[in-house]
Amino acid sequence: MNTLILKETARLLFVLILLFSLSALLRGHNQVGGGFVGGLIASIACSLYVFVADAADVRRLLRADPLRIAAAGLSLAILSGVVGMYSQGSSFLTGVWVEVLGIKVGTPLLFDCGVYLVVVGAVLTFVLEAKEPVVPASGDSRSAGRE
């Protein structure tokens, strides 16, 4: 699995797929894509990286615990729903749209970003937990002399 070609290709693909996932997220409202699909693509990018590198390496790259990423996403989604409640006085999760520099931006986009983050976080939690070495067995054999 750890061939040089795969390693270097993965590094390159990782960036490309991640960019593709972002474009899927952002264009999702009008064309094929969206937060869910984008999140899945991003997790595939990370999973590819997990294959060639190590789980710990990916954790370092993420800079945050994947579950925290998911938690942040969930909070973002909930917050995006609260905006409509307070700014327009309507019910929870009502979309609010404003035009910034000729581009329509709305709270559903924030909501979609939340979905994206939750998907990435949750899937990476599964993948990393599965990938990480089961330390007890190896740790015990290694540490036999130290403990």
Next chain:
Amino acid sequence: MAEPATRSAPVPLYSWAAVGLPLGLFAWLCSFVPEVSAGESRHWEVQWLPQHDIALSFFVDGLSLLFALLITGIGTLIFLYAAEYMRGAPHIGRFTVFLTAFMLSMLGIVLSEDLITLFIAWELTGVTSFLLIGYRHEDATSRRSAWQALMVTGAGGLAMLAGFVLLGEAAGTYSLREILADRGALAADHRYHWILALVLAGAFTKSAQFPFHFWLPNAMAAPTPVSAYLHSATMVKAGVFLLARMAPVLGGTEAWTATLVTVGAITTVHSAVVALTRRDLKQVLAYTTVMALGACVLFLGVPTQTIEGDVSAAAAAAMCLVLVHALYKAALFMAAGAIEHSTGTRDLRLLGGIGKRMRWISAGIVLACLSMAGLPPTIGFVGKEALYSSASAAPSGTVALVAIFLASALIGTVALVLAGPLLWGRLTEAAARAKPAPWQLWCGPAILGAAGIVAGLAAGPTFGALVLPAAASVGELPEHFVPSLWHGLGPALLLSMATWGLAALVFWKRRAVARVVSSSLSIIPLTGDSAYDKVMHGIAASALGLTAVLQSGVHRRYVATVFASLALVLATTLVVRDAIHVPELVPEASFFEWMLGGLIAASALTVIFTRSRLLAIGSIGVVGTAASLIFLLFGAPDVAMAQLMVETLVVVIVAIVLLRLPSFHYEIRQNRFRRFRDAVVATAVGAATSLVVLAVITDPPQRSLTEYFERTAVPGGHGRNIVNVILVEFRALDTLGEITVLFLAGSAVCALIQRRSRYRRLGSLVAAGKASATATDPELSQR
């Protein structure tokens, strides 16, 4: 079990302050006496769940006032007593809170006007009594007793809730006043017997009626103030209260009379007999409590018509008994606690001649015993006369008469034992150590004992103010019912004299009687207590058995169960709805579709027959990918894309997991039966799902939703991708729910494998010391 008593510890201020609450409530409730005895009632209401016709509503009538006054009046003395009694004990704050909470829930029961409010207060008394009985939670006996009380009364309470719901449905309202106003309507309802059985289950368990009586003597593991309050004066009376409250609507039928008289008679005689054999002071008092409760139930069941056709005074007699019993039993319990506090024991064989050491306590005991034995001039005498006269006047009252006669005689014996050898017998070693109790401990028994005498001397006013208004809420009263100390030399007085004679006789021969009773009781193979143990053990054992079957821990079995259930549900639906639609043998399809179908079939076969794990995973991925291509062919790019991504991820995750497992073709070839079973399940799921899909497409698709979304996606959702607009706009709340589930699944995975993070830290420590280990772990190599 001596109480932890540190005499030097101060009584916390809140213990004193807590006395003010029942005292204030008592004074407030007293102000209703003139109004209520004139036949009025008060009513308060706060809307709670108006859409379900449930309100927080309370009312005061004669019955609730009698009970509320007992709860707060005796409560005041108990709080005062507990402040001194619990001095120096651990967690006094907790204890005080529990006791206060209990008192308020008890008031909730008696003052509730709404059935649901009543039920909630009822359960709250169960919970607070659980906490109070289990106050000494380090002690296994306390814990068991607390559980037992909670289980027995809680189970009864749930039955009662079911009864209340039926009652509410039958009456069309949960308001007690409306239900009570419609007397006699329920007895004709076809659900009457269910309602009666369920409500009686609640009342009998709470009031410790045979065969549920066993929890009450066990509950004596509680500190004495709790026993005195909950298990004599208040909580156990809740069942009696409920029966009295329901008597106008549920009572008067043959079923009511037969059940209450039978259960009450058995309870009262049985517990009076058992009381003779007990040597623990609190156990003796507990069994006499059960006896009194049985008598109350018995007389609530006695027919409301006399032989001459007049209204019987049984209800008044029962209410009088409630008052009498609360007064003397709380006094005796408090005295028993004071004696134990002072001598360190409550074994009647070790105690004797206490009266020479603890004078005030002894005075309280003597007064209470006079009332308990029903001697003039106490209220107990008046009450017993009323019991005798109403039982002899009622038709088929013979059972009640015999039962109450026997029980009263035996209780008289107990009173003689308590007032005789315990107080004035030969001074024993334990009793000689006794010191006079502080005033907080003796004032309760003394006041309540004196109250019994005063109430007896002023029988007319007592009845007029408290007992008769309460009885009026239970049933009609005889027109010329005049209670007094002296009725003249009638049959009731003759019966009383016979009672005292029998009591004296049994007292004289008490050792022989106790021996005979003990040996004859030990013949009974199954007691309520051991039956409770058997039931609890049975529940635990069946839960273990069920868990062993359901939670085998073998993932294959879980999957097989889930899919078999799915197939069963789908197949049942297809058969029931008659929706099986047999397709044409050679359907029309394009070349691409044939290709994809063939690919799926080939990959599925590969999965089944391959011996290589990697090939199996890859083939599953091909199946999924081909399915997503089908979506694409039919114009659903979003679904196809998501499906493709999910398939990719599944392959990745499964590959990561499975590559770590040992070779699997051993397992897969191992068992022919298992392979056959899996084949059956898989085929069934496949066939059922296909048939459902075929059934669905026979109907033309509904266009209305599609048209709605097509129309509103751009103006309402500012997006042209309808799928996405639905996800983040129209059905955003659903999406929020889904991502919450996703997040929870991630947390669950973390929690399940959490041990690893601990090991990881350990592993990194180890790795730091071993350079050889770092080659496989780039992160660690940098530290």
